[in-house]
Amino acid sequence: MVDDEEQTLETHEDEETMDAEQSTTDVEQSAEVKQEGSTSDSDKSTEQEKSANIKEKLKTDMEQMKEKFSKLLLGEDMSGGGKGVSSALALSNAITNLAASVFGEQRKLEPMPEDRKMRWRKEVRWLLSVTDHIVEFVPYQHTARDGSNMEIMITKQRKDLLMNIPALRKLDKMLTDCLDNFKDQKEFWYVSKDANESEKGVQRSDKWWLPTVKVPPGGLSEESRKWMQKQKDCANQVLKASMAINAEVLAEMEIPENYIEDLPKNGRDSLGDTIYKSITVEFFDPGQFLATIDLSSEHKILDLKNKMEASIVIWKRKMHQKESRSWGSSVKMERRELFEERAETILILLKQRFPGLPQSSLDICKIESNKDVGHAVLESYSRVLESLANTVMNRIEDVLYADELAQDLANKSPASDHTPCQTPRHTPTGTPTSTTISDFMGWGSDQGDS
């Protein structure tokens, strides 16, 4: 009986995560139990213990699941008064919080501890299971027994979910596998940040809270340097893919009413005089425009992004209103259209140059007022994966940085000043391989279509 459960779990997992290889403990456990059960009946007591354990585990799982779903249903309002958040936001928050508590501690390049990994898999599966029941009607050619064709409507998982959830699961798996790959590496190690100056490793400037990286004198071996690069490419692919999904979902979400209400009257108010002037000049060069603006801190970049987004919304709305009202002042219309295009170009440029930028206020507002459960799950799942991928990338960069320093030291090259100023985000490594991942996951073509 117990073994049966485990068996189902295994198939279940297979279906759900499409894992080629099963590495979760419970499944391993189940394999063991099965083996024992089939080969010998001698060791009954341990087997019984095991089955009791598994039973117990399933039971606690059920209890945890109940509690989790209850809280979701109450929308985080534990008084039960129904003043909680919507299901969509509750799910989104749950995924965010789960990721924070599971990945928050990922400070080194090392496999995730087994218990945390299990927890992540289990709970994400619960939360994602909601999307299994989100369906739409699709026409379906039904062939009757006599050969006649009939079109009927059948329910099928909603298309965006059908496409993106498996993709995200794959990305999730790739990331955890990527971390698992660091299990056997021996060429770099971490030293506590509180260690003596002599033992202390290298650290890229601002991350004082992270342990420092140490590589052998003379740097990594050629082989492992290549291997590191490969891991980095992998993480980069995941990052790009999850970012793409996230952006797509956010773009699909409606602009909430309360965001529109809070908008300034016109584009000039929203942008401020200086920016407005430079965006409305006769000949506009986005590159030059960005060069004139202070983008020294994340805060400033985000501020610019917020302003651009706001004015795009304002202009679009005005164009729309005008269209429906009258045909007058078409000159004005054209000008708005032009400005709006320029602002969008700037947004794209910003995104290219600063891919890890936090959410803009429009994004936050969309997430908060979103009522669509499917969108909520997609958005939050892709967001947490994006952030985990980003973390992994950064940790790899740390090691590569330490490696470069060590190499420089070994070479005693005087030109050490222009070594590692390359920021991770500008590495072009991901681009050539990015097609592979799309092919791999089978949605590259769809992506192109949409």
Added chain:
Amino acid sequence: MAASVSSSKEENDNNNSRSSSSERCCDESYSLSADVSESESSSSFSGRRDDHGAASSSLTSSPHAAFRTVSVTDSIFPPTPITFPLFGGKDDVMVWEKKQPRKQPDTDLSEIDMMKERFAKLLLGEDMSGGGKGVCTALAISNAITNLSASVFGELWRLEPLALQKKVMWQREMEWLLSVSDSIVELVPSIQQFPGGGTYEVMVPHPRSDMHMNLPALKKLDAMLIGMLDGFCDREFCYVDRGIVVAQGDSCDAYPSSVSAARPSVRQEDKWWLPYPKVPPKGLSEDAKKKLQQCRDCTNQILKAALAINSNVLAEMEIPSAYLETLPKNGKECLGDIIYRYITADKFSPECLLDCLDLSSEHHTLEVANRVEAAVHAWKLKERKKQLNRPKGKRSSWSAKVKGLVADCDKRSSLAQRAETLLRSLKHRFPGLPQTSLDMSKIQYNRDVGQSILESYSRVMESLAFNIMARIDDVIFVDNATKQSESLSIFNRGGLGGRPVQKRMSPSPFSIQHTPYSSPFATPTFCSSPMQNLCPIKDDNRLKEAAQSCKLDGPMLADLDRPWTYAAGNVPSNAPERH
């Protein structure tokens, strides 16, 4: 009958049953692995697949589900060529105990999946497009409980133990749905001791008081009702399908079509699909009858308790603004002329008014209740508005206007009070009245998850108790009728053309089954019916019961009057011709 096999095995190695069961565990898991994923299926196991399918989806109905000894899990046991029923010799309790540990593994993954699905649907609020246009959690849970009870108890046609699958389904899914209530807490101050002495006050989460009080009570009522149904495993009466009854002709075709004209209320409609209870030719034994009566009394208590909880919760729910918006401008419009005139008269007696009203059918009664309730709230609303406006009025004019206003207000509040009394006595008179439109609107707009759980749970318990009681009344009725016809036949054999006397007894023997309140035995009027005259009631219990119900539902007289008139006036002469 895999169950029988398992129990036989159990007996064989009684001394090391634990280890043997574990052995079976792995045996069977092995067989299941063949079934689920692996390719190592062996021919001896291949036949089990169907059984396993049936077991994992507890919904599939199984013909042997009626046996208490066959559990869902039991049927998964590996097949053995020999199948001989052994559970006949076993006592129920033992088998039940044995089943308990095996129920544990039943918390298997398919169950987890089912639970996931259930919760997912609740989260989506029944909007499967995921677009968030679904209902709020409170209503989703309320609907889920209602639907679950409908699918489990919807076919409560006989007094018999609930099929095990249904019972398991009910208990399991209710546990899931009620688990939401475990997370509903309120913060209460609590005095804590410092380890070194001294105290401090902290707020600790505590189950919400209404949930804390009512939920265990409802669970208890639930268990009692299920237990009572389980108690009907060895009963003296049995059920026959309608078709068979009619085909059997003379013996008991008490029930042909004749009766629809006399239906006293919508609920009492002739439910043709119900099987017909059949008692032994001499009626039930004294013991069985006593037991039945006890069950009826108990169910009645449960019904009252559930009703009380339900109406309390409904009363606590806020009146939705949507309801207030749809109210007519004034009380007169709500009530209609006649009631309005009565209610505004100098002297007002709710009972008198109710006697004058047409409360012949449930539909009418509900209509009246809705109108009166609407009037109460229309008046209250107006009063509240006036009170809000009064300061302004004061400032502008102190004069007679205000006086008029005050008088107006007084009048209105007294009218509202009268209407409230009227509503109260109406509800008292018809305790089984369906939900009024205000109640429905409250349920629909309620956002409080706790209240929605309590309301729906108590509502389904109420209806379950009601149905059980109706089924008991069916049996009691048929029993009485059988006894009477027997005694009658001694005096009147052949006197009425050999027709079974039952036929003439009442317009509809089954009309009573849906409302205990209007059971013919419960009303003195009916006691004086010709049939009762012909055959004096034998046991005291019945009389006591009649008297008791009378006290309870005395006012139903008015309701019963018409059918009774019909029965008294027409039946004795007409009935023979009708057939």
